[in-house]
Amino acid sequence: MYPESIDAFSAAPRTPTSRLIRLYLKTILSNPESRKIFYFLMLNLSYMLVQMLYGVWTNSLGLISDAIHMAFDCMAIGVGLFASVMATWEPNESFTYGYGRIETLSGFANGIFLILISIFIVFEAIQRLLEPPEMNTSQLLLDHSHSHSSPASHSVSHSEPHSHSHSSEAHTHSHTPQPKDGHDHTHGHSSATNGHNMRGVFLHVMADTLGSVGVIISTLLIQFYGWTGFDPIASLFIAILIAASVFPLVVDTGKVLALDVADRDLVIQQALAELSSIEGVASYDFPRFWPKDATSLIGSIHIHLVPTTYTRIDRVVERVDALLREKIPGLQELTIQVEGKQAFSASS
Incomplete structure (x- = not known):
């Protein structure tokens, strides 16, 4: 009925969940691409929490709104991080070629999402050109100055996902089993990471940075010249620039998902x-x-x-x-x- 020794009161072994978290953290930090996405996410989350707390403390609706906006950015970056981790999972009976294409799917989804945002911005900008609204430029400039100072924006501005490729250490093997029933098979396997996921995350953060820069510039022009049309014009320029940057990613990822080798x-x-x-x-x-x-x-x-x-x-x-x-x-x-x-x- 009673324990025979003090060993019975020893600490319980580590739970599978904690071991899984440690394993995923090790996987994330061992891969240059997923590590970079993880740092972006941590910086964005930290800045979002500080911005939300300061906004609640000062009762600033602008800071609270921007913190909520950054929460959606963190969700997008988190999806990219999950995709980079999932791509390292080993092949199984259901997914015999592994999960590497999930990064391509993540990049494609990010690209489509940004194109839809660009289209929405274009329609909104045209409407504002036809019916210019009243604007509080002082408050707008203050809020977006805080937004543009996000550390993740500065970090991503120094990354170059297009000119650097990061790949895991490749491994290959082949086997030639004995022929049976007149058939012979040989297979070769190799693992490598692709940059579609990182490009999608980079473009998403870049779109936010461009948006903040555009608002700051247009607000200064409105203060100097008094014409509110600078705001929709800046929005149109940014939307076109984002769409032009994202379109190659959507085409590249679409070809992979459509199995196109033309x-x-x-x-x-x-x-x-x-x-x-x-x-x-x-x-x-x-x-x-x-x-x-x-x-x-x-x-x-x-x-x-x-x-x-x-x-x-x-x-x-x-x-x-x-x-x-x-x-x-x-x-x-x-x-x-x-x-x-x-x-x-x-x-x-």
């Missing part, structure tokens, strides 16, 4: 044309190639051996695999299937 079709066709030069290969069919993420491709192909060939099937498969990987940039996962009884007889 930009690499010529290279793929040239590589396939060289398969006939491999000893033992009579023909091929069902070539399939599709993008895994921004930089890598997945492929599969069926090859037919020459009926009289004495070349070992594994040698033929290795040569086909090496040629396609050499000629097609970014080909990281490949399945090669050999058809026919001749292939089975030659390998046995």
